[in-house]
Amino acid sequence: MLGWSINLFRIRGIQLTLHGSFLLLLAYIAWEGWREAGLEGAAWSVAILGTFFTCVVLHELGHSFTAMHFGIGVRRILLMPIGGMAEFESIPREPRKELLITIAGPAVNFAIAGVLWCVVGSPSHWSLSSYEADALGFAHLLLHWNLLMGCFNLVPVFPMDGGRIFRALLATRLTYLRATFWAATVGKILAVIGALxxxxxWETYLTAVLFLFIYYAGEKEYRALLRRELIEAHWRETLAQFDAIPPPEPPVIRPD
Ligand SMILES: [Zn+2]
Structure with a gap:
């Protein structure tokens, strides 16, 4: 399923890719808008979705540019109906770097919300479904959405941003593998509670699916790290065995 995707364009060398299922979401949103208010409704719904996902891309660019600052390559940013994902060539094992790379994502959302707050002020009521369909309503919707996105990502469910921050903090005291184990375990428990x-x-099945996806992603990342650590340990042992073998005696040359 992950193979079905469309490459859009590059930003500072980072490929922006749209997962195929995103087009289904776009079509669904446009159809819902059409049913409510015809062509204008469809255009409005698509504009809102496009703006939301522009914020998702900016969030991922926050992570990516910080990673690039530390010399870590970013392969691509993949946009899916459930959100975005920046794919790094490696994840730094230094807690300070991982902390800064992770915080940079939600920081972008809070910065967008802060700028909007300064320009249009806070909305008189906080409800995503009841903002006016005009420029001010749109700005308030965007402000609300960015605050939600920033906060939701900080929930400590590994491998979401909050879970990565938790892992980085644990890694200042535990080994990287143990820190990941505990972050993933706490994350899985919270993901199950979130799904239930x-x-x-809340009766939102899409959120439940999102939590199950996060559960699976956390488990997958922990297992990948465990496998890598086992392979590295195996190689260290093998090399140590070679080091333990005494060097061959130099040949003794006797004159006849
Ligand atoms: Zn993030």
Whole structure:
């Protein structure tokens, strides 16, 4: 499924890619807008979706540019209906660097919300579904959305930003593998609680699917790290065995 994607353009060498399923979301949103208010409704809905996802890209660029500042290559930013994902060539094992790269994403959302707040002020009521369909309503919707996105990403569910921050803080005291194990374990418990709340309390099945996806992603990243650590340990042992072998005696040459 991940193979079905469309490359859009590059930003400072980073490929921006749209996952195929994103087009289904776009078509669904446009159709919903059309049903409500015809062509104008469809255009308005697509504009809102486009702006939301522009903020998602800016969030991922926050992570990416900070990573590039530390010399880490960024392969691409993949946009999916559930959000964006920046793919790094490596993840730094230095907690300070991981902390700064991670914080940079939500910081972009809070910066956008802060600028909008200064320009248009805070909305009189906070409800995503009831902002006016005009420029001021749109600005308030965008402000609200960026605050939500910044806060949601800070929930400590690994491998979301909050979970990565938690892992980086744990890694200042534990080994990188143990820190990842605990961050992933806490993340999985919270993801299950989040999925149950989404189904039985908020009744939003898409959020439940999102939490299950996060659960799976956390487990996958921990297992990948575990595998890499085991391979590295194996090589260290093998090389140590070679070091333990005494060098061959030099040949003794006797004159006849
Ligand atoms: Zn992020």
């Amino acid at each position: 709340l989404a189904v039985f309390w």
